[in-house]
Amino acid sequence: MTKNFKNRNFIFKIIDNYIQKNKKNQIRTRFPPEPNGFLHIGHAKSICLNFNIAKIYHGKCNLRFDDTNPKHEKKKFVKEIKKDIQWMGYKWNKKSLYASQYFEKIYKYAKKLIKKKFAYVDQLSQSEIKKYRGTLKKKGINSPYRNRVIKENLKLFKEMKNGKFKDGEICLRAKINMQSNNIIMRDPVLYRVKNISHYRTKNKWCIYPTYDFSHCLSDFIEKITHSLCSLEFLDNKELYTWILQKLDVKNIPQQYEFSRLNLEYTVLSKRKLKKIVKEKIVTGWDDPRMPTISGLRRRGYTPQSIKNFCQKIGISKKNHLIELKLLEYCVRNDLNKIANRFMAVINPIKIIIINMSENHNEKIIVNNHPFFPKKGKHKIYFSKVIYIDKSDFKEKRTNKYKRLSLNTEVRLRHAYIIKALKIEKNSTGEIKKIFCTYDKNTLNKNPKNRKVNSVIHWISxxxxxxxxxxxxxxxxxxKNPNYEKKYLNYINKNSIQIKNGFIEKDLMNKKKLKFFQFEREGYFIIDKKETLKNKKITFNETISLKEKKYF
Known part of the structure; x- marks a missing residue:
């Protein structure tokens, strides 16, 4: 079925084998984010995997919010997560789902475990539970409450539900094996008291299931066939299966793990990203420097570039640190096809054309894209006063410098050859104006027997x-701040640089255009939020034209 799929991986082979054995079963996957922050590019990898599998195998992919921890969960995050998935071009099966809509069922499953003697109510403090659990080298110790009778456990569990206890005072634990080599299996907590209003259920509940307990049951309730998650949940797999087996349910979903995404020069942990936002290192979750999907969207990344990136890195069981330049290549490659070309001067310096009249304002028609004529044309104008970039002029010429210097010539993009004759400086010695002549016979023509250094961009x-x-x-x-305990010590204080310059006036008539290549500068997108805030059109640089070495 997936023979011609370009990026087949071990999960596709697992599903192929599953279909051969269970020919009547429909493939059903899910993407289960917790609504406690924005999605990042690591989530994009999981989104692409789960939704693409459902599409390729004519199955279904559920969007389910694992909202079992009300302290940090908000409707705002639900809204943003939905927006990100839709922006990437994916549609989930029917309505979005929530673990919180299964709270009544999950509560009943917990009672069933108690009745089967696989769960008990524990009144050890959180610090005592941690101490009793032991370490990798030291086995755990049974809780003194572990052998409570069923009737007492049911009574206390009901009292937990009815709000009799304070946070951390009591909990429900699975009765498994305190001697297990897998620490997760040492009587893990299934329910805890949290006297907090839930963004969906309000104050109906004051006890909430843990992620491990609700996740496997939510998968089962939704008839998920393949529960795909990152390798960090590998140790949880044993508990996932144990819970469902002890409840005697049929058609247990199968959990399979793949490596999580690690990207150079960034952290992909919601907890750490939240810290960056809280410390005001960035302006918010959608700051263009953030690796969040909303941040990348605001910076000018395209859905296709992110999908191409996820396809190139593939799915495996081995963790790798992915080079940032691969992600940048994917967006640069995509924007090269779709971004119209304009000129912008980011670091302006003024040029006066001395052999031109004040009224001269010559219209020149240029292509919007050099390789796609169907993208149309736009107008630029050549007049007496123009701007070029400061980096395109040096007072004294050197052999390595091939742009404009005194007594040398350069070609203006789409226009004429100019020659610099003199300069004007201010009191501090900074060049403020360059006086040039232009050759009237060189509009898109190269003169014979004259060497012209290079082509530079400009704006009238x-x-x-x-x-x-x-x-x-x-x-x-x-490169890898993820492994640094004091990761905030490695923040790049120059992660944003602001310049004030000029763009072509005709660009603003192209209302339908979204992505721009400013020639010799890079790819840019209008930042609507900053433009509105500053009352000045503001562009975010998406990516440079060529691969850049940052540090």
Whole structure:
């Protein structure tokens, strides 16, 4: 069935074998985010996997919010997660689902475990539970409450539900094996008291199932066939299966693990990303420097570039640190096809064309894209005063410098050859104006027997609009901050640079355009939020034109 799929991996082979053995069963996957933050690019890998499998095998993929911890969960996060998935081009099966809608069923399953002597109510403190659990080298110790009779456990569990206890005062634990080599199997907590209002169920419940307990049961209730998760849940797999087996349910979902995404110069942990937001290192979850899907969207990344990236890194069981340049290659490659070309001067310096009249304002028609004529054309104008980038002029020429210098010539993109004759400086010695001549016979023509250094971009003052440009670098200065306890010590304080320059006036008439390549600068997108805030059109740099070395 998946023979021609470009990026087959071990999970596809597992599903192929499953279909051969269970020919009548429909494949059903799920994407189960916790609504306690924004999705990041690591989640994009899971989104692509789960939704693509459902599509390829003509199955279904559920979107289920694992909302069992009300302290940090919000409706805002639910809304943003849905927006991200839809932006990536995926549709979930019917309505979005919630673990909280199964609370009544999960509660009944907990009571069933108590009745089968596989769960008990424990009144050890949280610190005592941790102490009794032991370590990798030291076996655990049974709780003194472990052998409570069924009747007493049921009574206390009901009292937990009815709000008789304070947070951390009592809990429900599975009765498994305190001597297990897998610490997770040492009587894990299944229910805890949390006297907090839930964003969906409000104050109906004051006890909430743990992720491990609710997750496997939610999968079972939804008839999930393949529960796909990252390798960090490998040790939890034993508990996942144990719970369902002890409840004597049929058609137990199968859990399979794959490596999580680790990307250079960033952290992909909601807890750490939340810290970055809280410490105001960035302006919010959707800051263009953040590896969140909303941050990447605001920066100008396309859904296809993220999908291509996820396809290239593939699915395996081995953790790797993925190079940032691979992600950048994917967006650069996609934008190269779809972004229209314009000129923008980010670091402007003024040029006066001395052999041109004040009224001169010559219209030049140029292509929007060099390889796709169907993308149309737009107008640029050549006049007496223009702007070029400061980096394109040096007072004294050197052999390595091939752009404009005194008494040298360069070609202006789509226009004429100019020659610099003199400069004007301010009191501090900074160059403020460059006086040039232009050759009237060189519009898109190369003169014979004359060597012209290079081609530079420019903008006419008469037909320019002031704009702000935000240029970005990675948030962290080291390749792998994930393994640093004091990861905030490695924050890159120069992760954003703001420039004030000019764009072509005609660009603003292209309302339908979203992505722009500013020639010789990079790919950019308008930041609507910053534009509204500053009342000045603001562009975010998506990516440079060429691969860049940051540190």
């Amino acid at each position: 003052k008469k037909n320019s609009i002031p704009a702000k440009f935000r240029l970005f670098q990675p948030i962290f200065k080291i």
